[in-house]
Amino acid sequence: MSAVLPEQKLVRSLRIQARVIGALLMREIITRYGRHNIGFLWLFVEPMMFTLGVLALWTALGLHKVVLPIVAFTLSGYASVLLWRNTINRCGNAVEPNRALMHHRNVRIIDLYVSRIILEISGASISFLILSVVFMATGLVGMPDDLLKILIAWFLLAWFSLDMALIIGSLSVLSESVDRIWHVVSYLFLPLSGAFFMVDWLPTYAQELVLWIPTVNCTELLREGLFGNLVRAHYSVGYVVLVNMLLLLPGLLLVRYVGLHLEGE
Amino acid sequence: MIELINVAKQYRIRHGIHTVFSDLNLKIAPGEKLGILGRNGSGKSTLIRLLSGAELPTRGHVVRRMSVSWPLAFGGAFQGSLTGLDNIRFICRVYGADISSVVPAVEEFAELGRYLREPVKTYSSGMRARLAFAISLAIEFDCFLIDEVISVGDARFHAKCQTELFEKRKERAMVIVSHEAHNIREHCDRACVLHAGKLHPFPDVGTAYAFYNANC
Amino acid sequence: MKTLPKWIRDRLFLFSVVIPTALAFLYYGFIAADVYISESRFVVRSPERQTTSPLGLILKGAGISRAQDDAFVVQDYILSRDAMLTLEKELGIKSAYSRPNGDFLGRFPGLDWDDSLENFYRYYQKVVAVQLDPSSSIATLTVRAFTAEEAQKINQRLLDHAEELVNRLNKRAQEDMIRFAENEVAKAEAKARQAALALADYRNRENVINPEQQAVIPLQQIAKLQEELINTQTQIAQLEQLARNNPQLPVLRKQAEMLKAEIERVSANIAGAVDKSLASKSAEFQRLALEKEFADKMLASAMSSLELARNEAQRQQLYLEHISAPSFPDAAMEPRRVRNILAVFLMGLVMWGVLSLTVAAVKEHVD
Numbered sequence: 001m002s003a004v005l006p007e008q009k010l011v012r013s014l015r016i017q018a019r020v021i022g023a024l025l026m027r028e029i030i031t032r033y034g035r036h037n038i039g040f041l042w043l044f045v046e047p048m049m050f051t052l053g054v055l056a057l058w059t060a061l062g063l064h065k066v067v068l069p070i071v072a073f074t075l076s077g078y079a080s081v082l083l084w085r086n087t088i089n090r091c092g093n094a095v096e097p098n099r100a101l102m103h104h105r106n107v108r109i110i111d112l113y114v115s116r117i118i119l120e121i122s123g124a125s126i127s128f129l130i131l132s133v134v135f136m137a138t139g140l141v142g143m144p145d146d147l148l149k150i151l152i153a154w155f156l157l158a159w160f161s162l163d164m165a166l167i168i169g170s171l172s173v174l175s176e177s178v179d180r181i182w183h184v185v186s187y188l189f190l191p192l193s194g195a196f197f198m199v200d201w202l203p204t205y206a207q208e209l210v211l212w213i214p215t216v217n218c219t220e221l222l223r224e225g226l227f228g229n230l231v232r233a234h235y236s237v238g239y240v241v242l243v244n245m246l247l248l249l250p251g252l253l254l255v256r257y258v259g260l261h262l263e264g265e
Numbered sequence: 266m267i268e269l270i271n272v273a274k275q276y277r278i279r280h281g282i283h284t285v286f287s288d289l290n291l292k293i294a295p296g297e298k299l300g301i302l303g304r305n306g307s308g309k310s311t312l313i314r315l316l317s318g319a320e321l322p323t324r325g326h327v328v329r330r331m332s333v334s335w336p337l338a339f340g341g342a343f344q345g346s347l348t349g350l351d352n353i354r355f356i357c358r359v360y361g362a363d364i365s366s367v368v369p370a371v372e373e374f375a376e377l378g379r380y381l382r383e384p385v386k387t388y389s390s391g392m393r394a395r396l397a398f399a400i401s402l403a404i405e406f407d408c409f410l411i412d413e414v415i416s417v418g419d420a421r422f423h424a425k426c427q428t429e430l431f432e433k434r435k436e437r438a439m440v441i442v443s444h445e446a447h448n449i450r451e452h453c454d455r456a457c458v459l460h461a462g463k464l465h466p467f468p469d470v471g472t473a474y475a476f477y478n479a480n481c
Numbered sequence: 482m483k484t485l486p487k488w489i490r491d492r493l494f495l496f497s498v499v500i501p502t503a504l505a506f507l508y509y510g511f512i513a514a515d516v517y518i519s520e521s522r523f524v525v526r527s528p529e530r531q532t533t534s535p536l537g538l539i540l541k542g543a544g545i546s547r548a549q550d551d552a553f554v555v556q557d558y559i560l561s562r563d564a565m566l567t568l569e570k571e572l573g574i575k576s577a578y579s580r581p582n583g584d585f586l587g588r589f590p591g592l593d594w595d596d597s598l599e600n601f602y603r604y605y606q607k608v609v610a611v612q613l614d615p616s617s618s619i620a621t622l623t624v625r626a627f628t629a630e631e632a633q634k635i636n637q638r639l640l641d642h643a644e645e646l647v648n649r650l651n652k653r654a655q656e657d658m659i660r661f662a663e664n665e666v667a668k669a670e671a672k673a674r675q676a677a678l679a680l681a682d683y684r685n686r687e688n689v690i691n692p693e694q695q696a697v698i699p700l701q702q703i704a705k706l707q708e709e710l711i712n713t714q715t716q717i718a719q720l721e722q723l724a725r726n727n728p729q730l731p732v733l734r735k736q737a738e739m740l741k742a743e744i745e746r747v748s749a750n751i752a753g754a755v756d757k758s759l760a761s762k763s764a765e766f767q768r769l770a771l772e773k774e775f776a777d778k779m780l781a782s783a784m785s786s787l788e789l790a791r792n793e794a795q796r797q798q799l800y801l802e803h804i805s806a807p808s809f810p811d812a813a814m815e816p817r818r819v820r821n822i823l824a825v826f827l828m829g830l831v832m833w834g835v836l837s838l839t840v841a842a843v844k845e846h847v848d
Contacts, residue, residue, distance in 0.1 A: 016361075016846035023358030031346060103335045103342040104359050105318030110842045204614070249831055252838035259845070260321055261277055318847065332848065 020106050024115035027101075032119065043127045047082055051075045051131070055140075071140040072226055077195035079128035080157055080219050084193070085186055087120040087161035091169030092179040095262070102262075109259040113169050120165075121158045128154075145228030152237065153222035159244045160214050166251030170258040194219035199234040207234060214243045267293040267316060267333065267408060267438075272325035274311055285311050286462040287324070295331060295407065298439045300449030300470060302477045303459035309442040310336070312459060313410050316440060331407035331438065337397045338412035345386035349377060349396055352385055360404055367403040374425070375399035395422060402429055408438035446474045493837050498829035505825035514584040515813030519632035520623045521640055522804040525552040525647070552620055554650070555643050555801065556611040559622065565605045566598070568638055574631075575601050578608065583627045609639065619804065629810045636807035647801040655794040662787040669780040676773035683769050692763040699747050699759075706747065710740040 033040040054074040094112045101107045135141035144150055172179035194216030199207050210216050217235040224233035273287035285308040293299055293316075303309040313336045314320040315327055335342050343352045353371055357364045372381060375395045377388075385393065401409060409430070430439075431452060443449055449456055449470055456473035458465045460480055467473035558564055568574045578589040579596070589604045590596045612621045622639060626632035684690055713736050720727045752760040 010840065010843060012848070013843045013846045016848070017843055019361055020359050020846065023355050026358065027344060027347065027351070027355050030351060097346075098344065100341045101344055101355070103314070103317070103319050103338075104356065105333075105335065106359055106846045108842065108845045110845075245828070245831055245835065249834045249838070252835060252842065256838060256841065260323075262320075321845075329847065 016106050017108075017111065020108075020111050021115045021118070024098075024101075024107070024111055025119060027098075028115055028119050031097075043123050044130060047075065047078045047127055048131055048134075050078050051135075069142060069227070071135060072142065073223070075128075075131060075135060075141065076222050076226055077219065079124065079131070080215065080222060081190065081193060081195045082127065083121065083124040083154075083157055084161040084164065084215060085190075086124060087117055087158075088165045088168050088182070089186065090116045090120050091165035092172045092182055094169050095173050095258075109170075109173075109262060110166075110255050113166055113255065117162050117165050121161065125154065125158075144226050146225045149221055149225030151225075153218050153225060156221070156237070156240045156244065157215060157218040160218065160240070160247070163244055163247035163251045166255050167247065170251075170254035173258045173262065192216075198223065198231055200232045211236070211239075214240045266295060266328075266330045267291075268326075268328040268330075269315070269322075270326045270328065272315060272322040272327060274308070274315060274320070275323045284462060286459070286464065289325070289464050291457070291464060291466075293408065293438055293440060295438055296436050297455075298453045299441070300453035300456035300473070301440065301442045301459060301464075302444065302446065302449060302456055302473055303442070304444060307459045308462070309444075309459055310338070310412055312464075313412050313440060313442050317410050332405075333408045334401045334404075334406040334410050336410045336412045337394070337401055342397055343385040343393060346384050348384055349375075349381040349388070352396070353381075353400055356400055357404070362404045367400065370403040371396070371399040374402060374429070376422070398426060398430075402434075406437070408440065411439065411441045413443055446470075446477065450474065493840065494833055497833040497836055498826065501829045502822065502826045505822045508584075508586070509816055509818040509822050512584050512586075513816045513818065514582060514587055514627055516587065516625050516627065516815040517629040517632045517810040517812075518623055518625050518814050519629070519636040519807045519810055520621060520805075521636050521807040522619060522621050523555075523640065523643070524619050524802050524804055525555050525799060552613050555647065556613055556620060558646050559609065559611050559639050559643055560606055562602055564639060564642060565602055567642060568635060569598070569601075571638060572634065574605075574635060577626070577631055578604065580627070588627070609635075622807075624807075625815065633807050633809045640803070640807060644801050647799050651794075651799055655791075658794045659787065659790050662783070662790040666780070666783040666787050669776065669783040673773070673776035673780045676769070676776040680769045680773050683765065687762055687765075689759070689762050689766065692759040692766050696751050696759045696763075699751050703744055703747050703751075706740055706744045710737060710744065713737045713740060 033043075051071060051074045055071055058070050091113050094116050095109060098107075098112050102109070102112075132141060132144075136143065168178065168182050172182070192210070192213060194210070194213065199210055199216060199220055202210060211234060217237070217240045220233040220235040221237065223231055224235070269289055269291040272289040272291075274285045276283045276285065289312075301309055301312065311320065315322055317333055317336050318327065318329065319335065321327075342356075343349075344355070347355070350368070353368055354364055356362075357367050375381075375392075375398070377392060377396060380388065380392065385396075388396070430437075439452070441449055441452055453470055456467055456470045458467065458473050458477045458480070460477075465473075465476060467476065565574075575589065575596075575598070578601075580588070583589075586592065590600055593600065608625045610623045612623070614620075622636060622643075624632050624636040624639065626635060689695055713733055717730065717733045717737060720730050720733070750759070
């Protein structure tokens with residue numbers, strides 16, 4: 001290692017990265033939501049339709065008198081699915097459409113992922129926030145019990161999504177089949193994700209199994225934040241933090257590996 | 266100044282590892298105009314991407330002490346589904362340039378007219394090259410990396426490039442990669458030949474060209 | 482990673498791995514106090530309750546049933562402020578946990594200055610744990626303390642209090658159920674006693690035991706007398722036709738008259754005059770006897786429903802049964818020193834990996 005290497009301040013690099021991610025965000029917004037922001041509306045319409053649909057179904061079946069407020073339950077479930085699924089799915093195909101942009105040296109592969117992750121997480125968060133406010137205003141959803149718990153749960157779920165997005169994203173660069181397999185897996189994972197049940201409803205042996213899944217812990221915490229003592233939530237924040245931390249390592253390693261071995265055109 | 270120190274670049278291919286080149290050392294001083302000759306597939310584009318920093322070396326270091334453009338080539342550097350204008354904005358943000366001053370300069374230089382508001386994928390490769398030149402000139406790099414595209418456009422555009430790049434910006438460094446010797450002879454002070462994974466430096470273009478003809 | 486300046490790598494490694502591991506080594510190696518864990522197991526059993534809601538039945542049929550709530554009662558109690566306060570009053574646990582035989586992080590109030598009971602309650606919830614296995618209702622109560630004796634003592638006390646709680650709950654339930662039945666029995670008893678007294682009173686006053694039975698003999702007498710009277714009258718009629726002047730005739734006539742008089746007298750004794758006759762006494766007697774019989778029956782039914790209530794209460798009773806008594810730990814099982822140091826070291830490595838990769842990723846952005 002020679003002494004001629006210039007020392008670049010971390011802050012300087014960080015500023016450049018922020019600039020690049022900002023530029024990529026603008027670029028992603030244009031293609032994701034279109035010039036006239038009509039695509040942006042789908043962010044709200046989709047979960048709203050789903051929530052109202054489930055509400056209608058439950059009312060028709062006469063099951064709406066069940067212990068939990070079904071609207072808030074469905075909304076929180078779907079919003080959390082939206083968060084992890086969109087974030088991870090969007091990273092499965094992040095590199096190819098942006099390949100040309102990587103001719104610019106500061107557009108690194110991690111910036112492509114990070115900008116898409118930021119965009120999807122904020123999209124899902126804004127959607128959840130606005131729909132909650134709308135439903136609260138119409139009285140379909142009650143006031144949340146503990147905002148901090150909701151924020152923590154949302155943060156943990158976003159963190160998990162980031163980890164998985166980095167892993168799936170970089171793996172799908174290495175092999176195209178990963179993206180397809182992930183799509184199948186994500187559908188299979190949907191009923192297990194904790195979005196549509198409470199752990200307490202399950203028999204004990206199933207509870208123990210299902211709590212190994214990080215997203216289940218997150219949605220449990222989310223529901224406790226929403227419903228307070230109405231539900232007996234099962235979760236462990238420490239476990240989710242541990243898993244998130246452990247998953248971040250292979251995620252970053254894979255991104256780095258892909259960044260070093262991505263072939264030029 | 267740009268410096269390559271013991272740079273090696275390898276790609277993983279289906280059967281093992283392909284070494285494009287290894288132990289490559291190169292210095293480009295400010296204002297220097299360097300030509301790089303090499304056959305197709307000899308790794309010229311890879312070298313220029315390494316110089317720009319778009320690709321990282323497998324081993325060794327690339328040191329950049331001046332601002333370096335991205336490789337100006339026929340393809341690449343633009344996002345096809347975005348309009349030319351969006352691409353200008355994107356590149357300005359990435360390089361920290363002022364959008365409001367770059368856009369009019371590019372409009373004037375590239376002469377794309379209303380095409381600037383069409384998606385880049387509808388452009389011909391010449392139009393893309395014009396756009397690339399226009400943007401890189403407007404952003405003002407210390408070193409331009411030019412990959413084969415030196416003779417783009419009609420005679421008028423050619424002349425414009427000539428004045429803007431080689432007269433007004435004489436003091437800027439430049440690396441031109443081409444398999445056509447006349448491009449390099451016209452613009453470069455010295456040249457290197459990339460051959461069989463090694464870079465052979467020559468003090469003048471003539472000897473480089475002789476070596477190139479003899480060996481490649 | 483090679484593009485990273487050396488000092489950053491070193492410093493990152495220092496801060497994320499070396500220092501935390503060293504601190505963990507210091508703390509767990511030299512400072513952390515031994516923690517003894519006393520463990521006891523008990524089971525809270527209760528009779529099967531009927532699920533009434535149809536949804537509950539459906540869920541139950543699908544194998545989805547809620548965990549037994551009764552065990553939660555005990556768990557809630559053990560982890561409650563009440564239990565904490567009781568232990569504080571009886572054993573002074575707050576000062577026991579504040580003694581310097583615990584290390585400065587482990588003892589109460591730790592790095593905090595707040596030594597209020599509220600803060601201690603939080604500490605208490607860390608020291609005392611109840612784990613429920615809802616399928617078997619077996620609860621495991623673990624108490625951590627800085628000496629084995631304390632751990633065992635606190636565990637024992639908690640168990641005692643939990644048992645008291647269960648007993649109290651049972652007593653309450655039993656009392657509520659049985660009190661009503663007992664009231665009924667008392668009422669019925671009073672009524673039966675009254676009825677018996679009234680009957681006895683009547684018998685003494687009227688000198689009768691049972692008018693109907695007492696009327697049997699006079700009625701037989703009357704029957705006999707009437708038979709004799711008929712015989713006598715038949716004789717008289719025969720003699721009047723065959724031997725009009727038979728000297729026996731006046732005697733027989735006299736006899737018939739006497740018989741008639743006697744029949745009248747005895748009849749009067751049974752049914753005749755208002756106060757004296759057995760018949761008039763019989764009506765009153767019948768009423769009293771009936772009343773007594775009714776009261777007795779009421780008493781018997783009240784008694785049997787009390788018995789039923791007692792059985793029911795017995796059946797619905799909660800049981801707290803000890804499976805294993807609070808153990809006396811002969812060695813400190815916590816802190817798990819080597820394991821914790823290793824965990825800190827490994828987490829530090831992960832942390833370092835993540836941080837250095839992140840820094841490397843940021844550092845790829847150059848002018």
